[in-house]
Amino acid sequence: MDNIGKAKYYLFIDECGDHNLTKFDPGFPVFTLCGILVSRQNLNALNKAFENLKIEVFGTTDVIIHSVDIRKWRGAFSVLADETLRVRFFEGIEKILSQHGAYVIVSCTILKRQLSKFCVRGEEDDVYGLSLSYLIERSIFCVDNETNNDSPEISIVVERRGKNEDNKLLNYYNGLRNRGTKWIDVDRLRARIKDFSFKNKKDNIIGLQIADLIAYPITIHLLHPERDNQSYEVVKHNIFQDNGVLLGQKVIPH
Secondary structure (H helix, E strand, C coil): CCCCCCCCEEEEEEECCCCCCCCCCCCCEEEEEEEEEEEEHHHHHHHHHHHHEEEHHHHCCCCCCHHHHCCCHHHHHHHHHHHHHHHHHHHHHHHHHHCCCCCCEEEEEEHHHHCCCCCCCCCHHHHHHHHHHHHHHHHHHHHHHHCCCCCCCEEEEEECHHHHHHHHHHHHHHHHHHCCCCCCHHHHHHHHHEEEEECHHCCCCCCHHHHHHHHHHHHHHHCCCCCCCCHHHHHHHHHCCEECCEECEEECCC
C-alpha cells in the first residue's frame, strides 16, 4: 500500500537501438534509453485517453502500441492503410502526447562511433548502466523540483528484453543503490526510488508504450537534426528542463 501523503511517480523505460559498441549498423550508430516520468494521476488520464483512441481506431483496447509496427503498418496496424483511420490515429496520438505537463521525458543517447573510441574491450555493457544512471538521476531532480512534498516516490518499470539482459540491468540498478550517482547520494536515491520491475510487452502498459513511441523520434532528431521530424516537435516541450536548461536529453559523448 502506498504511503499516504507521498507524491507518487512512475518512470517507464524503453530503448531504441542496441547497446553494442563493437558491432553496429553504420547507418544507425546510436542507442537511446528513453524514460517517461509521470505522476499517478496523469498516468490514469493518459491510460484512459489511449484506451479511447484504441477503441475508436481498432475496436479494442488490446492492441499494443509499438512504433516499428506502426511505421510498417504491421499486424493490427495494417488498418492504417485506410487513410481515414490513419489520420484519426496519428491525430489522436499527437493530441495526447502534445499535452504540456502530462509527462516528462528524460533520455540518454549514446553516439556509438564516438564513444567506442574511448572504450576498451569489455566495457560495452556499461552503455546501458551509464544511460540508466542518467535517467534515474534526472528523474529525481525533476520530482524534487515539481513537488512540495519532501519525500516523493518513483517506481521504475522497464520492458523485458531477455533473462541475461534484464539481469545485467538489474545489477546496474543495484549498483546505483549501493553507490549513488555523481549528483545523487545513496540515501537520497534510496528514499526516492521505491521499486524496480520488469514487464512484458503483452502486459499492455501504456507508460511503456508511450516511451516506445517517443524513443524513436528523439533518436532520429539527434541522428539527423536536419530532417523534418513532426513526432519530435510534438513532444519536445515535455523534455525535462530546469531554469531553461535542457537536462532531459543527454548525449554521450558530448
